[in-house]
Amino acid sequence: MLIKLDKIEKVYEVGTVQVAALRGINLNVDKNEYLAIMGPSGSGKSTLMNIIGCLDTPSGGDYLLNQHNVSTMDDDELAGIRNREIGFVFQTFNLLPRATALHNVELPMIYNGTPAAMRRKMAEEALEKVGLADRMHHKPNELSGGQRQRVAIARALVNRPSIILADEPTGNLDSRTGDEIMEIFEDLHEQGNTIILVTHEEYIAEHSNRIVRLRDGLIERDESIH
Amino acid sequence: MRILIYMWEGIRIAYDALRSYKMRSILTTLGIVIGVTTVITIVALIQGLNGAFSKEISSIGTDTVYIQKFPWVMKEDDWLKYRNRPNLTLEESNKIRSASRLAIAVAPQINTARTVKYGEKAVERVIITGTTADYLYTSNANPEYGRFFSENDVNSNRRVCVLGYEVAEKLFGQSDPLGKRIIIGGRKFRVIGVLDKKGSFFGWNMDILAIIPIGAFKSAFGAQRRSIEIEVKLNSPDQIEEAEYELTGLMRHIRKLTPGKENNFAINKQSMLLDTYNQLTGTLWAVAIGVGAISLLVGGIGIMNILLVSVTERTREIGVRKALGARKSDILWQFLIEAMMICALGVLIGIALAVGIAKLVAATTPVPAAITWWVAILGLFFVVAIGLFFGIYPASKAARLNPIEALRYE
Numbered sequence: 072m073l074i075k076l077d078k079i080e081k082v083y084e085v086g087t088v089q090v091a092a093l094r095g096i097n098l099n100v101d102k103n104e105y106l107a108i109m110g111p112s113g114s115g116k117s118t119l120m121n122i123i124g125c126l127d128t129p130s131g132g133d134y135l136l137n138q139h140n141v142s143t144m145d146d147d148e149l150a151g152i153r154n155r156e157i158g159f160v161f162q163t164f165n166l167l168p169r170a171t172a173l174h175n176v177e178l179p180m181i182y183n184g185t186p187a188a189m190r191r192k193m194a195e196e197a198l199e200k201v202g203l204a205d206r207m208h209h210k211p212n213e214l215s216g217g218q219r220q221r222v223a224i225a226r227a228l229v230n231r232p233s234i235i236l237a238d239e240p241t242g243n244l245d246s247r248t249g250d251e252i253m254e255i256f257e258d259l260h261e262q263g264n265t266i267i268l269v270t271h272e273e274y275i276a277e278h279s280n281r282i283v284r285l286r287d288g289l290i291e292r293d294e295s296i297h
Numbered sequence: 298m299r300i301l302i303y304m305w306e307g308i309r310i311a312y313d314a315l316r317s318y319k320m321r322s323i324l325t326t327l328g329i330v331i332g333v334t335t336v337i338t339i340v341a342l343i344q345g346l347n348g349a350f351s352k353e354i355s356s357i358g359t360d361t362v363y364i365q366k367f368p369w370v371m372k373e374d375d376w377l378k379y380r381n382r383p384n385l386t387l388e389e390s391n392k393i394r395s396a397s398r399l400a401i402a403v404a405p406q407i408n409t410a411r412t413v414k415y416g417e418k419a420v421e422r423v424i425i426t427g428t429t430a431d432y433l434y435t436s437n438a439n440p441e442y443g444r445f446f447s448e449n450d451v452n453s454n455r456r457v458c459v460l461g462y463e464v465a466e467k468l469f470g471q472s473d474p475l476g477k478r479i480i481i482g483g484r485k486f487r488v489i490g491v492l493d494k495k496g497s498f499f500g501w502n503m504d505i506l507a508i509i510p511i512g513a514f515k516s517a518f519g520a521q522r523r524s525i526e527i528e529v530k531l532n533s534p535d536q537i538e539e540a541e542y543e544l545t546g547l548m549r550h551i552r553k554l555t556p557g558k559e560n561n562f563a564i565n566k567q568s569m570l571l572d573t574y575n576q577l578t579g580t581l582w583a584v585a586i587g588v589g590a591i592s593l594l595v596g597g598i599g600i601m602n603i604l605l606v607s608v609t610e611r612t613r614e615i616g617v618r619k620a621l622g623a624r625k626s627d628i629l630w631q632f633l634i635e636a637m638m639i640c641a642l643g644v645l646i647g648i649a650l651a652v653g654i655a656k657l658v659a660a661t662t663p664v665p666a667a668i669t670w671w672v673a674i675l676g677l678f679f680v681v682a683i684g685l686f687f688g689i690y691p692a693s694k695a696a697r698l699n700p701i702e703a704l705r706y707e
Contacts, residue, residue, distance in 0.1 A: 126620060126700050147624040154622020165617045165704065169313045181306045182622040226621070 074100035080131035092118040094288035105260045107268040107276035110285035158227030162239035164219045166211040173207040197225035217248035307634035325603045326643035328596025333647025339585035341655040345666035359534040364527040368563035382561040384524035402434035402530040411482030415468040427514025435528040443490030454512035459490040461506030484517045597687035604691035616703025629696040636688025
């Protein structure tokens with residue numbers, strides 16, 4: 072079991088009012104699953120993603136990621152877990168604008184102390200994997216949207232994380248480029264990676280093998296497809 | 298190893314940031330630049346002055362004291378107070394000479410300025426010094442050529458003279474001055490020696506000089522209304538204080554001053570000039586420290602301000618870095634290193650400017666201003682420490698950002 076969510080709750084305080092974003096989520100994800108989390112806005116989908124991505128801790132319940140109990144970790148331990156276990160792919164790419172593609176991909180390895188030569192080699196390999204061998208020294212503003220998202224995917228892969236966590240990865244792309252990106256995710260899944268996709272697009276979710284639908288902070292439906 | 302990697306990344310980030318906002322960085326660093334330039338320039342001036350001053354002052358021996366009517370260092374209206382003191386006399390000098398236990402030579406001196414002529418040639422405003430044979434020891438006036446006058450010359454009031462280097466050169470050129478008769482202020486004197494080149498003392502050319510026996514001086518130029526000065530040479534500089542005590546006692550005894558009466562003479566020594574000089578440069582130091590401190594404070598606040606702007610602008614970048622595994626301390630150091638680099642940049646510009654100013658000063662004025670490198674290096678460390686101090690608030694603000702909110706920041 073790679074991910075084990077046990078009665079996860081998350082309560083936000085908005086002024087004096089308490090808002091429950093998650094109200095007891097139980098979810099297990101195995102290694103090499105390809106999972107899509109869906110739900111309308113306000114369903115708790117982003118909150119769940121933040122907790123799975125170790126950007127946030129739950130107010131209640133337990134989260135075991137790769138045998139680590141994440142629910143009790145402090146900020147720096149969470150940073151370490153994110154660095155080792157999670158590869159993020161964002162809707163808005165979130166590349167550093169002034170850094171080259173290569174340096175952007177090196178970034179996660181900087182924070183685990185990988186020596187420079189090794190970092191460069193691994194970043195180059197990751198960029199080759201997503202088909203950007205000839206764009207390594209370009210900055211984000213010299214790349215197309217699809218190319219930027221590939222850089223982001225290379226960055227997510229480079230530390231060989233347990234999970235690739237993609238939040239609306241095609242949301243800022245045209246449909247043809249979006250399809251190309253989804254093909255990359257399929258390849259990555261076939262190579263043994265665990266992928267969690269957060270989306271509200273049905274046709275994007277259909278690329279996955281399992282769709283978890285949220286509504287009002289609870290899992291409404293959890294079904295395998297294909 | 299990890300630390301080095303973080304440091305290098307921090308430097309790289311800071312370098313990128315400084316390059317992307319060139320104008321802003323330079324303006325930010327202006328306060329630092331002004332502070333560093335001021336301090337280093339003033340220190341260079343002080344060091345230059347020190348060099349010049351100690352060169353000048355070295356011609357006053359540290360083993361010599363001077364009994365004079367006026368002290369060398371006076372306050373505004375001291376002169377009015379002291380001018381009614383009795384003149385020092387040759388007799389007093391002689392009494393000191395025979396009574397002092399510590400003095401190894403005592404030379405009375407009396408000066409005037411006269412024209413010196415030889416045939417058609419003349420040198421105007423030559424300092425004419427009347428003194429005794431002891432002057433050879435008190436003023437280290439060993440002639441380069443010929444001899445100094447003897448006690449015998451002095452006692453028999455012989456009209457002989459020892460010329461300063463420049464006077465001899467102007468009057469005689471290449472020819473031999475020894476034995477020649479020259480006219481000093483209308484009286485004939487025979488040249489018996491020429492001093493070696495002395496250079497200048499606070500702008501006064503010490504080579505335009507003629508030394509004659511004090512008796513001959515009196516009979517030629519009169520000495521009634523002039524005060525002589527008594528130059529007393531000691532065995533070693535360590536005896537200065539003891540000699541001051543002894544000479545004060547002797548003078549009071551000679552002048553029959555009853556206890557409770559103030560001294561009506563002054564005992565001067567090199568250290569008085571040094572003290573005055575040190576007071577002067579002390580003021581300069583205070584100015585340097587004051588201006589430096591204020592501009593560094595302003596500069597530091599400027600850096601804090603710009604880093605706060607920078608943290609806001611790069612909120613999203615900070616979010617990304619945190620999502621990818623940057624810990625609080627990584628972000629903290631990123632901004633601290635940036636602050637320190639802005640400071641270092643300011644210091645380097647400041648040093649470059651100070652070097653330029655020092656060169657300019659050295660080229661256009663007599664002050665040999667030169668940058669002291671330890672000051673520059675010390676300045677670099679100090680200012681970088683200031684960057685660290687003023688960077689802490691913005692950097693910890695950045696480090697505490699919540700990654701989720703930072704990632705959502707537009």
